[in-house]
Amino acid sequence: MPKTYILDTNVLLHNPDALLAFADNLVIVPFAVIEEIDNQKRRQDEIGRNARLVSRRLDEMRALGHLSEGIALPNGGTLRVELNHQELADCPPGLDPGKYDNRILTLAQGLRRQSAQTVIIVTKDLNLRIKADVLGLAAEDFYSDKVDYHELYKGVRELFLASEELNTFYQENGLPWNGPTAFYPNEFVVLKSLDNPSQSALCRHIGRHLHPLRHEQAVTWGVKPRNKEQKFALELLLDDSVQVVTLVGRAGTGKTLLALAAGMEKVLEQNAYCRFLVTRPVIPMGDDLGFLPGTKEEKLRPWMQPIYDNLEYLFRDADDPSDLIDDLLHRGTLELEALTYIRGRSIPSQFILCDEAQNLSPNMIKALITRVGEGTKIVFTGDPEQIDHPYLDASSNGLTYLVEKLKGENLAGHVTLFQGERSRVAEMGASLL
Incomplete structure (x- = not known):
């Protein structure tokens, strides 16, 4: 079932392509977000550039229809700039209705009441996610450009070989590699002997060949x-x-x-x-x-x-x-x-x-x-x-x-x-x- 994603300003300032990152779901850009983007457009850094880029893309999309009514996206989804649910009476008790984050929460509550779809706030702001959770609203980070840091590629692996293969590596100044372990280009390998724990070598994988290091003993600029x-x-x-x-x-x-x-x-x-x-x-x-x-x-x-x-x-x-x-x-x-x-x-x-x-x-x-x-x-x-x-x-x-x-x-x-x-x-x- 399609979902409704409400984008916070920081998501678009982090990655303007986020407008197109939610497949065939409904993407909501709150009017408060348009105001925040307008406040950032004069900055001369990456945030200002992204603000201007988001504004240009939304302006180009106006040719496809009224943004307030919703336009079709190339990936099968729909984009809408939402004006509703900004009334002060809709703001959750205890929250300042003048703050942009609270207006986004108000919008999410209103959309959840009137729609059978799952409504999710997408934000990189930890505090907004916390407030959404307290109010019973779904909220998540923007994940399309995330990687699992704990599983990040290290560039180095160990490989255990028989002593005969290690001896071949020493004698031939390298070793062709067509074994079951697939290495990435320029990945480094610590060769270790299955038979002799003290026997080892350092090498680098280049074109299905394990090459010894060329600069292992180099002294570079002291x-x-x-x-x-x-x-x-x-x-x-x-x-x-x-x-x-x-x-x-x-x-x-x-x-x-x-x-x-x-x-x-x-x-x-x-x-x-x-x-x-x-x-x-x-x-x-x-x-x-x-x-x-x-x-x-x-x-x-x-x-x-x-x-x-x-x-x-x-x-x-x-x-x-x-x-x-x-x-x-x-x-x-x-x-x-x-x-x-x-x-x-x-x-x-x-x-x-x-x-x-x-x-x-x-x-x-x-x-x-x-x-x-x-x-x-x-x-x-x-x-x-x-x-x-x-x-x-x-x-x-x-x-x-x-x-x-x-x-x-x-x-x-x-x-x-x-x-x-x-x-x-x-x-x-x-x-x-």
């Missing part, structure tokens, strides 16, 4: 990997044929430092790329500092400070690391840019690092990855368990979505890092707190 996951990460970072790399790990696992070291190696030493572009979302942890004075570079400095810290560590042997970094920025070899200014650009022949990518929505990740031009490599790093975005979580953020979508592609590679290497204090905090 950084040497300290565990096997870091070795796997550098293997992907230093391989120009892997153009999209995703590194997931909790604080202190070295994902950002490794990516910066590889970028410096590729741009300054190997001249494989003409510029190293580093970007990260401008989303505060805790209270926002508000508008900052100064030039664009001065405004960006607080947001990019973690990048500066890592760069100063990489240039620690220089007389003045800060001057060296400023010189690279002045010459354009190194560029630190906010994601706000990435849209519309075409970026060829560059090494791109997007740090803290867990604070990006799937649409924002798409907007960034489609900027990649010919000969460019892009690296995403982040920790899905440390999200500052109000409407994202470990399962719905753009980084985990990207990992899951690209795991079968030859141009992409992924590694999840587990072991903290920053310090014993940092590892203790990440593990216990």
